[in-house]
Amino acid sequence: MIGNSIAGFLGTGVAVSASSYESIATATGTGLSGTITFSSIPSTFKHLQVRVLGRSTYAGTQDDFNIRLNGDTGSNYSQHALGGNGGSVGAFGAASQTLGGSTNYAWLPGATAAASIMGVSIIDIVDYENATKYKTMRGFCGADFNGSGSSNLWSSAWLNTAAVTSITLLTNSTGFFTTTSTFALYGIKG
Amino acid sequence: MAAGATYEPIATQTLASAAATITFSSIAATYTDLRLVLTCTTSSANQLVYCKLNGAGGTAYSNTFLVGYGGSASSTRYTSQAQFVFNQPGNGTSTTVPMFYSMDLFSYAGSTNKTALVTASENINTVNDGVYQSVQLYRSTSAITQIDLSLSGGNYAIGTTATLYGIKAA
Numbered sequence: 142m143i144g145n146s147i148a149g150f151l152g153t154g155v156a157v158s159a160s161s162y163e164s165i166a167t168a169t170g171t172g173l174s175g176t177i178t179f180s181s182i183p184s185t186f187k188h189l190q191v192r193v194l195g196r197s198t199y200a201g202t203q204d205d206f207n208i209r210l211n212g213d214t215g216s217n218y219s220q221h222a223l224g225g226n227g228g229s230v231g232a233f234g235a236a237s238q239t240l241g242g243s244t245n246y247a248w249l250p251g252a253t254a255a256a257s258i259m260g261v262s263i264i265d266i267v268d269y270e271n272a273t274k275y276k277t278m279r280g281f282c283g284a285d286f287n288g289s290g291s292s293n294l295w296s297s298a299w300l301n302t303a304a305v306t307s308i309t310l311l312t313n314s315t316g317f318f319t320t321t322s323t324f325a326l327y328g329i330k331g
Numbered sequence: 332m333a334a335g336a337t338y339e340p341i342a343t344q345t346l347a348s349a350a351a352t353i354t355f356s357s358i359a360a361t362y363t364d365l366r367l368v369l370t371c372t373t374s375s376a377n378q379l380v381y382c383k384l385n386g387a388g389g390t391a392y393s394n395t396f397l398v399g400y401g402g403s404a405s406s407t408r409y410t411s412q413a414q415f416v417f418n419q420p421g422n423g424t425s426t427t428v429p430m431f432y433s434m435d436l437f438s439y440a441g442s443t444n445k446t447a448l449v450t451a452s453e454n455i456n457t458v459n460d461g462v463y464q465s466v467q468l469y470r471s472t473s474a475i476t477q478i479d480l481s482l483s484g485g486n487y488a489i490g491t492t493a494t495l496y497g498i499k500a501a
Contacts, residue, residue, distance in 0.1 A: 162338035164501035192364060192498070194437045194446070225397035225406025248466075257444045257472055261437045281448055283466025287393035287410050292466045294397065321443055325363060325500040327337065 161330035170318030172198060177318060179326045180307040184270035187331025193262040194323045196250045199316025203247035207240035209309040210299045214239055222246055222295035241278055241297035244313055248284045248291050260284035269305040276305060343494040349374055349486035355478045355495045360440035362497030367434040369493045375485035377423035380432055382415035383479040384469050391470040400461040415467045418451040428455045439475040444468060
């Protein structure tokens with residue numbers, strides 16, 4: 142069943158073998174916190190991928206989350222995004238941000254969204270272990286509510302050459318990740 | 332850390348004869364997410380690619396698209412549909428150039444409604460080719476055990492390949 146040359150259809154576009162894409166850690170929302178952190182990430186992979194099935198307790202239809210690397214709260218992130226809400230499309234860009242991701246396009250269902258609807262996201266962080274490069278991330282995310290919702294693509298740079306050892310996901314509001322929210326971190330070998 | 336196979340091919344189908352539908356059935360609930368990769372040519376050009384879950388039609392499907400078509404960008408939405416739709420009216424499939432579609436279906440065996448991220452890459456060397464990124468919703472909390480790929484018309488041509496992968500979490 143398992144071959145050594147699964148075609149490279151991961152978000153990174155990197156050809157992988159079955160054993161080169163490994164689960165590092167998972168987390169589940171508590172309903173009491175808007176923060177999820179993966180820490181002590183080993184430098185044994187080439188790239189990282191985070192897959193999110195998420196929902197927020199935010200008292201609205203939609204929320205969002207951003208990303209922080211190694212706990213860096215400085216203005217060291219850039220954000221660019223392309224988003225569509227089913228009727229119009231827009232683009233967003235900002236330099237010197239304190240978080241990565243996209244603060245402009247919401248896709249995480251909030252408390253008033255129909256029950257059991259979840260938003261989803263795939264985030265790739267390339268060359269995360271390299272100590273000589275700034276770090277680049279991209280995300281493909283969205284949520285659909287049978288009448289509203291959005292489909293979004295974003296990219297971010299973290300202007301720091303340190304190897305990434307922790308990833309923190311933070312809701313972009315006062316909302317918390319619901320107990321139905323799941324987060325999975327994978328390592329991709331090069 | 333969970334070592335080893337977390338990204339596994341579940342099944343691959345390469346068509347030796349034209350077919351209107353490609354079906355993956357008896358999908359085990361042993362993974363966290365599913366990933367479907369389809370590269371196809373079709374007997375008739377400009378077809379939409381459809382995807383049904385568990386063989387169910389009705390009106391439980393919807394989607395929101397982010398579209399780059401020719402020289403412009405747009406966003407569209409379809410509500411209360413009978414299936415997922417991977418692409419949009421415009422160029423669609425080709426009889427000669429393979430088009431590339433992928434679907435990430437999250438928590439397919441979970442108890443929430445099912446949400447998928449879909450990409451469609453359609454290029455036949457014309458100005459009006461397209462790239463489509465969409466989020467698709469299937470309002471059902473049942474575990475997904477079957478995926479059916481079909482078209483708005485005609486057949487998938489010989490040589491079309493569809494592969495279903497399973498992704499496990501730790």
